[in-house]
Amino acid sequence: MSKTYAELARAAQKAKTFAHAPYSKFRVGAALLTKNGKVFTGCNVENSSYSLTICAERTAIFKAISEGHHRFKAIAVSSDDSGFTPPCGACRQVLIDLAGNIDFIMVNAKQQMKVVPLKILLPFAFTSKNLRRSKKKK
Ligand code: THU
Numbered sequence: 001m002s003k004t005y006a007e008l009a010r011a012a013q014k015a016k017t018f019a020h021a022p023y024s025k026f027r028v029g030a031a032l033l034t035k036n037g038k039v040f041t042g043c044n045v046e047n048s049s050y051s052l053t054i055c056a057e058r059t060a061i062f063k064a065i066s067e068g069h070h071r072f073k074a075i076a077v078s079s080d081d082s083g084f085t086p087p088c089g090a091c092r093q094v095l096i097d098l099a100g101n102i103d104f105i106m107v108n109a110k111q112q113m114k115v116v117p118l119k120i121l122l123p124f125a126f127t128s129k130n131l132r133r134s135k136k137k138k
Contacts, residue, residue, distance in 0.1 A: 005074065008033055009107040012078035015041035015056065022046060022128065023053075028085065029078045030056035032064055032099075035071040040064040057091040061098055076113075084114045092122040108136040 003011075008031045016029025021044055028044045042059030057077060062070070075095065079085040084106035087095070095102070101119045106113075119125075 003033055003037060005017060005076065005103075005105055005113060008039065008074060009078065009105060009113055010077040011039050011041055012076040012105075012107055012113065013057075015043050015060075016078050016080075017043075019043040019056070020045045023048075023050060027080055028056040030060040030075055032057075032060040032075045034064065034069045034074045035073050038064075038069065040067075040069070046138060055088060055091050057087055058094050061095060065098060070098075072099040072102050073107055075099070075113075076105040076107055078107040080109050082109050087121065092118065093125065096122050096125045097127050136137050 012029045012097065013032035014029065015031055019027035019029060021027050021047050030042045032040045040060050040063045042056045042063060044056045045059060046053040057075060058087045060075065077085060086106065087104065096118050102119050103115050104118050104121055106114045
């Protein structure tokens with residue numbers, strides 16, 4: 001049976017407990033649902049060389065891709081914020097390029113959810129289609 005978004009939100013909340021965020025203290029967990037019902041989780045992993053930090057969303061999708069999964073349905077992201085945490089620009093780009101227009105489910109500290117399609121979060125995105133079109137012209 002396919003996972004519900006509430007179940008995905010719980011998986012993201014659990015993944016948040018593994019966050020390595022000694023610098024920002026901002027814990028984030030993600031749970032990415034594949035089209036065949038598998039869930040890949042991730043958390044943010046910070047580094048003492050700050051810019052090498054990776055967000056929870058990218059941890060999750062890189063885990064999935066590196067295990068051969070390429071078709072996705074939705075990603076839930078949980079933080080300790082009372083509001084909804086939107087994804088950073090880098091994660092918007094990586095997600096739309098590798099997963100397409102999936103549902104992005106923001107989960108706040110009270111476990112409330114807000115669902116926004118990625119195309120709304122990153123309209124007019126640069127993707128592999130642009131590269132393919134440029135190759136065709138030559
Ligand atoms: N962060 C995420 O993991 N995902 C988001 O959607 C927003 C930001 C992380 C990166 C960094 O470890 C911390 O939150 C503060 O920016």
